[in-house]
Amino acid sequence: MNYDFDWSILWEEPHRSRIIEGLQTTLQLSLLAWVLALGLGILIGSIRMSNSRFLRIFGSAYVELFRNIPLLLQLFIWFFVFPLLLPRDWMLSWNRMDNVPFLTALIGLSLFTSARVAEQIRSGISSIPKGQLDAAYSTGLSNVQTYRYIVIPYAFRVMIPAISSEFLTIFKNSALTLTIGVAEITNTSRAIEAWSFRGIEAYSVASLTYMATTASVVIFMSWLEHALRIPGLIGKR
Amino acid sequence: MDWSVITDNLPFLMKGLSLSFQLAALTTVLSLSLACFIAIGRISHRRWIRYPSAIFVNLLRSNPLILIVFWFFFLVPLLTGKHVGEFWSVLIAFVVFFSAYFAEIVRSGIQSVGSNQIKAALSTGLSYPQTMRLIVLPQAMRNVMPALVTECVIVFQGTTIAYVIGLREFLHSTILVTERTVRPVELYLFAALVYFVVCFAGSTLARRLEKKAIRV
Numbered sequence A: 001m002n003y004d005f006d007w008s009i010l011w012e013e014p015h016r017s018r019i020i021e022g023l024q025t026t027l028q029l030s031l032l033a034w035v036l037a038l039g040l041g042i043l044i045g046s047i048r049m050s051n052s053r054f055l056r057i058f059g060s061a062y063v064e065l066f067r068n069i070p071l072l073l074q075l076f077i078w079f080f081v082f083p084l085l086l087p088r089d090w091m092l093s094w095n096r097m098d099n100v101p102f103l104t105a106l107i108g109l110s111l112f113t114s115a116r117v118a119e120q121i122r123s124g125i126s127s128i129p130k131g132q133l134d135a136a137y138s139t140g141l142s143n144v145q146t147y148r149y150i151v152i153p154y155a156f157r158v159m160i161p162a163i164s165s166e167f168l169t170i171f172k173n174s175a176l177t178l179t180i181g182v183a184e185i186t187n188t189s190r191a192i193e194a195w196s197f198r199g200i201e202a203y204s205v206a207s208l209t210y211m212a213t214t215a216s217v218v219i220f221m222s223w224l225e226h227a228l229r230i231p232g233l234i235g236k237r
Numbered sequence B: 001m002d003w004s005v006i007t008d009n010l011p012f013l014m015k016g017l018s019l020s021f022q023l024a025a026l027t028t029v030l031s032l033s034l035a036c037f038i039a040i041g042r043i044s045h046r047r048w049i050r051y052p053s054a055i056f057v058n059l060l061r062s063n064p065l066i067l068i069v070f071w072f073f074f075l076v077p078l079l080t081g082k083h084v085g086e087f088w089s090v091l092i093a094f095v096v097f098f099s100a101y102f103a104e105i106v107r108s109g110i111q112s113v114g115s116n117q118i119k120a121a122l123s124t125g126l127s128y129p130q131t132m133r134l135i136v137l138p139q140a141m142r143n144v145m146p147a148l149v150t151e152c153v154i155v156f157q158g159t160t161i162a163y164v165i166g167l168r169e170f171l172h173s174t175i176l177v178t179e180r181t182v183r184p185v186e187l188y189l190f191a192a193l194v195y196f197v198v199c200f201a202g203s204t205l206a207r208r209l210e211k212k213a214i215r216v
Helices: A007-011 A015-048 A053-067 A071-085 A088-096 A100-126 A130-138 A143-180 A185-196 A199-227 B004-008 B010-042 B047-061 B065-080 B086-113 B115-123 B128-143 B145-165 B170-181 B184-215
Strands: none
Touching (some): A015 A143, A053 B184, A100 A143, A143 A199, A143 B065, A143 B145, A185 B065, B047 B086, B086 B145, B128 B145
């Protein structure tokens, strides 16, 4: 293998400002999509635990639908198919909006991830021993109070690892949005490679971004998990 | 809506689907075999085996698959000095990437077997490789069967990513037909249906296995 490294190319314009833009887009997109996915996921997760049969079936259908279709295809459907199914006026105003790829990516990523979050929420809530609920009701707490003081504090702590790993998943999945033209960091790397044929330097930028972010999230979350642990439950360290 | 576009192009689409299945099957078999070695390396007592295995797994698990595919598409011709074609370059990238995920599943399986089994096996005179192959791995695989099936579904969904470097798997075939016929609604929904049926069957199987494992 003979390859001349030239890392300085990454500091040269237009690559430097492209890299900064790519970093911003990746972070913005994945943070926004994560927040949306958490909100939606909590909603769908609770629907799946409800007493209404109709809501439960709706919840399961939602989860199965979004989990069993590849994300890349979901992005294409939101990008190419969804606008065509809208009424004509809506379609025109959708197409006139700035940054349609970014919005499409946001919708696609958050819906895909919300189905996964819903599953985590459900398994988090069902991990609560039934005795806890019985005890809460028998001390005279109402349904809302039981959820507020017993279920949510417990389930939230149990779910911290799952929620943080969903952030990392969405962060890595955001790379797929380059296929619909979002200028995120993998897209930037590919553009630099195509422009300069310096593949190792170009792809290192994206790889380092993902690895550094993963490492910091993992370290922060294990600190958080430790700080918020329930004595006797996750306190093994 | 004009669904005849699907029946007209069915042979072409099915050729793509069969390539997707081949890619997924080859990836699963090869990366699962590689994963067994990495998983055993991850729990080795020797640091010079354990650390590189851990670095390998964490390096790949913190990168997106699409980026790994780009890396290998660029690196393989550079390392081998010749053009190997899209299929091989994607296959190598997939095997390397998914072996890291399979390795973590196999490792949790090995750890679920318990050290008494290993001690007992070693004390009957089996060597360490024999213990792993005959005693530990068969039980480990059975314990993590649901997770392995789920991972196979993820591999199948992952084959769509081969489209970015121009391999004609199912998604790429769909896109090619769409570009020619300009019927995105019918074709993309059809592709979604096909992927859904395959992946739903896989995840239902995983759920069945999990329920069965809990009952025993």
